[in-house]
Amino acid sequence: MYEIGHFIGGKKVAGTSGRTANVYNPATGEVQATVALANDADLQAAIDSALSAQPKWAATNPQRRARVFMKFVELLNQNMDELAVLISREHGKTVEDSKGDVIRGLEVCEFVIGIPHLMKSEFTEGAGPNIDMYSIRQPVGIGAGITPFNFPGMIPMWMFAPAIACGNAFILKPSERDPSLPIRLAELMIEAGLPAGILNVVNGDKGAVDGILAHPDIAAVSFVGSTPIARYVYGTAAANGKRAQCFGGAKNHMIIMPDADLDQAANALMGAGYGSAGERCMAISVAVPVGEETANRLIDKLTPMIESLRIGPYTDDKADMGPVVTKEAQARILSLIDKGVEEGANLVVDGRGFKLQGYEDGYFVGGCLFDNVTPDMEIYKTEIFGPVLSVVRAKNYEEALDLPMKHEYGNGVAIYTRDGDAARDFASRINIGMVGVNVPIPVPLAYHSFGGWKSSSFGDLNQHGTDSIKFWTRTKTITSRWPSGIKDGAEFVMPTMK
Numbered sequence: 176m177y178e179i180g181h182f183i184g185g186k187k188v189a190g191t192s193g194r195t196a197n198v199y200n201p202a203t204g205e206v207q208a209t210v211a212l213a214n215d216a217d218l219q220a221a222i223d224s225a226l227s228a229q230p231k232w233a234a235t236n237p238q239r240r241a242r243v244f245m246k247f248v249e250l251l252n253q254n255m256d257e258l259a260v261l262i263s264r265e266h267g268k269t270v271e272d273s274k275g276d277v278i279r280g281l282e283v284c285e286f287v288i289g290i291p292h293l294m295k296s297e298f299t300e301g302a303g304p305n306i307d308m309y310s311i312r313q314p315v316g317i318g319a320g321i322t323p324f325n326f327p328g329m330i331p332m333w334m335f336a337p338a339i340a341c342g343n344a345f346i347l348k349p350s351e352r353d354p355s356l357p358i359r360l361a362e363l364m365i366e367a368g369l370p371a372g373i374l375n376v377v378n379g380d381k382g383a384v385d386g387i388l389a390h391p392d393i394a395a396v397s398f399v400g401s402t403p404i405a406r407y408v409y410g411t412a413a414a415n416g417k418r419a420q421c422f423g424g425a426k427n428h429m430i431i432m433p434d435a436d437l438d439q440a441a442n443a444l445m446g447a448g449y450g451s452a453g454e455r456c457m458a459i460s461v462a463v464p465v466g467e468e469t470a471n472r473l474i475d476k477l478t479p480m481i482e483s484l485r486i487g488p489y490t491d492d493k494a495d496m497g498p499v500v501t502k503e504a505q506a507r508i509l510s511l512i513d514k515g516v517e518e519g520a521n522l523v524v525d526g527r528g529f530k531l532q533g534y535e536d537g538y539f540v541g542g543c544l545f546d547n548v549t550p551d552m553e554i555y556k557t558e559i560f561g562p563v564l565s566v567v568r569a570k571n572y573e574e575a576l577d578l579p580m581k582h583e584y585g586n587g588v589a590i591y592t593r594d595g596d597a598a599r600d601f602a603s604r605i606n607i608g609m610v611g612v613n614v615p616i617p618v619p620l621a622y623h624s625f626g627g628w629k630s631s632s633f634g635d636l637n638q639h640g641t642d643s644i645k646f647w648t649r650t651k652t653i654t655s656r657w658p659s660g661i662k663d664g665a666e667f668v669m670p671t672m673k
């Protein structure tokens with residue numbers, strides 16, 4: 176058993192609330208740690224430390240701020256194995272998959288090493304007689320991030336790296352399911368040269384989130400998690416006068432055209448549907464083969480692949496996927512599968528009874544495949560967030576396109592085809608934020624931006640890329656005039672450029 180507190184003022188501290196939550200090993204079902212749940216006093220301590228450190232950090236020149244991230248990236252690489260295990264033992268995913276979690280965050284840290292360039296201003300010489308006009312970007316002050324369990328490395332780094340590089344202080348409220356890695360990241364940021372107080376980690380549940388949303392000293396909030404909470408955080412933050420970007424759930428479709436390479440499509444569906452036990456916001460959970468023949472061939476290819484998935488604890492380095500995160504998540508997934516059967520979908524591969532010898536109390540769910548799913552079914556409408564793939568058969572391209580177009584969520588989507596016309600038409604017409612053409616998980620790289628449409632995202636600026644620089648800074652526009660030699664009297668009309 177170990178105890179996880181908070182990280183405030185450059186060091187680990189214990190919580191003062193007396194409230195804790197259990198942290199489980201999803202492979203065994205054992206409680207392996209407790210995590211402190213912050214109260215207002217813990218949050219205030221973090222804010223006090225952020226308030227006292229932030230002005231000096233904002234005044235530190237951007238090249239020096241960038242150097243902290245250079246060193247941090249080096250430390251992430253040096254400690255990669257340890258960091259991945261910290262994630263896997265609380266999240267349950269395989270160690271290789273956890274390395275991907277760290278690396279996708281590290282890439283955003285690499286991106287913000289360009290902060291001197293990214294924060295350069297706009298300047299207009301001679302905007303009027305002897306007038307110059309320029310716009311600068313200044314940090315918002317204190318930013319906060321509230322993150323989900325499924326990427327305890329990547330998503331915190333997507334938030335704190337651009338926020339801190341822009342000169343802000345940051346309060347991170349990670350998921351209480353797997354809180355160890357974020358604390359370790361904060362330690363490594365200090366080792367990389369970040370002044371104490373600039374990155375604070377406050378663990379907690381709804382109480383800590385509500386504290387953040389109500390606090391007058393927090394200027395901007397970034398949230399990633401499920402849609403109902405994203406909607407709540409967005410509304411509350413905005414009502415309290417904060418800038419907010421909130422990313423929610425997903426139901427990502429893959430359209431498989433009759434001309435697609437079906438081996439490639441089936442392999443892509445395996446990785447995107449079952450990798451990380453389907454607990455990715457960019458997981459493919461709906462396959463839409465076009466035409467009966469494509470559908471039949473796809474099901475024939477997928478069935479044996481799903482039946483032979485290797486499922487194991489993170490210590491099994493040959494496992495394709497691990498358990499799901501909690502007993503509640505396991506129960507929810509299993510009940511949704513039952514519901515799909517009740518609704519009349521054809522459960523071609525049934526993973527409900529999966530048990531792993533020696534890990535009988537682990538939160539495992541075997542890979543499941545549903546065929547003949549229809550849009551009115553609960554398993555189609557709801558984000559299952561488990562290793563369950565639903566096949567919805569479409570007669571033609573237009574019918575296939577219509578499915579993701581009409582779905583509530585709009586995070587990611589993919590099309591598999593060799594037809595450039597179809598792919599181009601699809602990418603242009605689809606109302607979804609991230610599109611893959613023969614790419615199953617089109618998570619944009621750090622220098623582009625990440626974000627969905629519809630109920631997958633609330634707010635107008637995305638994560639990472641240049642959007643993140645805009646989100647974590649405010650624009651100030653300065654008009655300056657040096658009127659030497661000009662004699663002008665009082666002007667009472669609105670100044671214009673007429």
Ligand code: NAD
Binds near residue numbers: 380381404425586
């Ligand atoms: P979650 O919504 O349960 O939790 C996310 C965060 O909100 C956590 O820090 C949690 O402590 C906090 N929280 C939970 N309940 C709250 C409440 N009632 N009030 C205030 N705060 C609360 O999500 P999760 O289960 O940790 O993560 C899975 C979800 O996240 C999935 O829906 C997935 O699609 C989504 N997700 C989205 C993206 C994206 O970029 N769109 C990325 C990753 C995950």
